[in-house]
Amino acid sequence: MKILVTGKGGREHALLTALSESPGNHELLAWPGSDAIASLARRVEASDLESLINLMKAEGVDLCVAGEEAWLVKDEGLANMCAEAGIPCWGPRKESAQLEASKVFAKEFLKRHGIPTADFSVHDDAASVLAVLSDFPAVLKFDGLAAGKGVAVCPNREEAEEFVHDVMTKRIFGPGRLLLEKCLTGPEISIFAAVCDDRYHILMPARDYKRIRDNDQGPNTGGMGAVASMDLADAATLQQIEENIVKPTVAGLQKDGLRYRGFLYFGLMLTPTGPQVIEYNCRFGDPEAEAVMPMVEGDFAAYCMAGARGELDPQLIQFKPGWSVCVILASAGYPASSRSGDVISGLEKVSRSRVYHCGTRKNASGMFETNGGRVLAVVSQADTRDAARDAAYESVKHVTFDGMQNRSDIARLHFT
Numbered sequence: 013m014k015i016l017v018t019g020k021g022g023r024e025h026a027l028l029t030a031l032s033e034s035p036g037n038h039e040l041l042a043w044p045g046s047d048a049i050a051s052l053a054r055r056v057e058a059s060d061l062e063s064l065i066n067l068m069k070a071e072g073v074d075l076c077v078a079g080e081e082a083w084l085v086k087d088e089g090l091a092n093m094c095a096e097a098g099i100p101c102w103g104p105r106k107e108s109a110q111l112e113a114s115k116v117f118a119k120e121f122l123k124r125h126g127i128p129t130a131d132f133s134v135h136d137d138a139a140s141v142l143a144v145l146s147d148f149p150a151v152l153k154f155d156g157l158a159a160g161k162g163v164a165v166c167p168n169r170e171e172a173e174e175f176v177h178d179v180m181t182k183r184i185f186g187p188g189r190l191l192l193e194k195c196l197t198g199p200e201i202s203i204f205a206a207v208c209d210d211r212y213h214i215l216m217p218a219r220d221y222k223r224i225r226d227n228d229q230g231p232n233t234g235g236m237g238a239v240a241s242m243d244l245a246d247a248a249t250l251q252q253i254e255e256n257i258v259k260p261t262v263a264g265l266q267k268d269g270l271r272y273r274g275f276l277y278f279g280l281m282l283t284p285t286g287p288q289v290i291e292y293n294c295r296f297g298d299p300e301a302e303a304v305m306p307m308v309e310g311d312f313a314a315y316c317m318a319g320a321r322g323e324l325d326p327q328l329i330q331f332k333p334g335w336s337v338c339v340i341l342a343s344a345g346y347p348a349s350s351r352s353g354d355v356i357s358g359l360e361k362v363s364r365s366r367v368y369h370c371g372t373r374k375n376a377s378g379m380f381e382t383n384g385g386r387v388l389a390v391v392s393q394a395d396t397r398d399a400a401r402d403a404a405y406e407s408v409k410h411v412t413f414d415g416m417q418n419r420s421d422i423a424r425l426h427f428t
């Protein structure tokens with residue numbers, strides 16, 4: 013098969029690695045890909061979605077796998093345009109991807125289908141939010157693209173007013189509504205399902221570590237590491253998640269006529285009254301993909317193809333027992349900014365871990381250097397969480413670049 017993956021980060025590097033390790037001789041393409049991805053897949057150039065679709069048609073691409081989310085809702089939508097061109101796509105249509113693109117859309121979907129989520133109200137202006145702000149911490153969410161900065165958990169009125177003022181008066185993220193949500197408490201877990209029309213297959217659960225510093229301190233990032241295992245949550249919790257959240261979500265998509273074929277990511281909080289949905293993402297998580305993909309056995313390429321054709325077949329893949337731990341190495345200044353051009357050394361010394369490239373490029377002398385906030389994902393597997401963590405951190409010791417930042421406690425905090 014000829015398979016094209018959209019995206020360029022660590023998640024796409026992990027997805028492409030899993031595709032390259034699938035049985036059969038597949039030809040892999042990446043758009044836009046990265047210098048590291050180029051060792052697995054041929055990078056193709058396209059200026060926009062329309063030219064990408066034309067290129068896929070000309071190349072005779074058999075399957076398009078959506079990595080990053082942006083293209084799902086751009087123009088007519090990647091999956092919609094693939095459908096039009098007769099190319100199977102593992103990734104949902106634009107109308108369904110609103111579950112990630114619009115927080116109001118997602119909350120209304122959750123409410124309509126009776127899926128547990130925090131109570132909320134939607135506001136068009138600052139005055140209407142300020143009038144109902146009474147409980148703290150208050151959770152405020154901008155309903156639009158905000159580069160991951162659109163959510164604030166405000167401990168007091170002063171901070172909430174400042175956020176409301178920035179978003180609704182200064183319009184720092186541009187026009188858009190604001191959601192006020194009840195604050196939930198409990199550990200967070202990322203649940204992934206492959207959704208194919210009215211069927212689903214729940215994959216290995218993971219947890220990501222969003223804050224920049226140890227002990228979950230400091231600002232939120234795209235994710236500083238992840239841990240994945242079938243044993244991450246107990247069977248009763250997983251059962252509850254399937255019954256109360258995954259099943260009604262898939263039934264809700266069907267009921268609303270929202271066609272969905274692709275990975276669906278449920279960001280959940282395990283509250284004292286049961287699991288609740290914090291957010292949906294219409295793609296695999298990053299860095300969760302880097303932790304989960306090395307645990308996949310079987311035929312991942314055939315699995316994605318079958319799903320894209322509407323013939324989801326859970327038997328095509330299995331998950332290894334044990335634990336997988338991913339540690340992210342980030343560049344100087346992250347997450348407020350990032351620094352590019354710092355030369356990375358020691359990659360050749362890593363033997364016990366996989367290294368996926370999140371934000372790197374090759375310099376003129378062929379050395380990898382930093383090229384973004386999250387730079388590398390160092391991932392190890394072992395029978396126990398402690399052994400997987402030790403192996404990942406042993407590998408991290410070999411890798412250096414100026415300004416490198418990483419957490420030292422990934423997978424150390426007890427989950428439950």
Ligand code: AMP
Nearest residue numbers: 130151163165193194195196279290291
């Ligand atoms: P989101 O972008 O919606 O995933 O929110 C980012 C982060 O904010 C989540 O991972 C949670 O840690 C936190 N958060 C979001 N909604 C709530 C809520 N209702 N209660 C408590 N924390 C929340």
Ligand code: GLY
Nearest residue numbers: 220235297298299
């Ligand atoms: N790990 C969080 C995300 O992929 O959005």
